Amino acid sequence: MPELARTIVSRLRAFVGNRRRTKRRPVKLAFSVTPADRRISSNGSGRLKWLDGHTRDVSFTGLGMIVPAIRIGEHYLVGDNRRLLVRLELPVGPVEAIVKPVRYEALEEDDSDNGYIIGAHILEMDEQHRNLYEDFVHRLLHLAPLD
Numbered sequence: 001m002p003e004l005a006r007t008i009v010s011r012l013r014a015f016v017g018n019r020r021r022t023k024r025r026p027v028k029l030a031f032s033v034t035p036a037d038r039r040i041s042s043n044g045s046g047r048l049k050w051l052d053g054h055t056r057d058v059s060f061t062g063l064g065m066i067v068p069a070i071r072i073g074e075h076y077l078v079g080d081n082r083r084l085l086v087r088l089e090l091p092v093g094p095v096e097a098i099v100k101p102v103r104y105e106a107l108e109e110d111d112s113d114n115g116y117i118i119g120a121h122i123l124e125m126d127e128q129h130r131n132l133y134e135d136f137v138h139r140l141l142h143l144a145p146l147d
Contacts, residue, residue, distance in 0.1 A: 022059040025140045029055045029089055031065065035075050036083035036098050048072055053115070055088070060137050061122055063088070063099065068115040070104065078104045078118060086120070090136050095129035097122050 032050040051072050056064035063086070070077055077084060078101040086097050099120035107113050125133060 022061050023141055024057040024059040024062075024064070025137070025143075026057045027055060027140060029058070031055060031063075031086050031088045033065065033067065033077065033084050033086050034072060035077070036085045048075060050087075051077070056113075056117060058137055058140065060134060062102075063120050063122070065118045065120060066107070066113045066115060067118060070116045070118075077101060083123065084120065088133070090132060092132055092136065095125065095133050097129065097133070098124040 030052065031054065032052050034048050034050045049072055051067055051069065053065055053067040056066050058064070065086070067077065076082070082101055084099050084101065086099050088095050088097065100123050101118050101120050103119040104116050106116055
């Protein structure tokens, strides 16, 4: 049932308009993600694994991330108070960030991508990575006018 609600909200957003406050730019960047709390998994198998994906869009404050699955082992990537460690591959090199998923939905079958899209808010980045990321987004946003 939650999937149905997410789909309805997604389609309403297309008709009513998008209320996002920060400008986003579509861009496909590779990334790896894992729960930020890298405890030993509950089944005793050791540290959690990374899941690879790519971005759909970026902004100064967040990422639209496409992943093939919504779980790593028995750990969901989304949920209350969930924090994720993202290793994002920028053209100038990798940066890491702690993000908080704020929404997700399964991608439609007719979408060019498979899996799920996760909208995430950037919570933490060290200063050097923040500077590289913000410089990248700034340049991206000023390439051409946005809709």
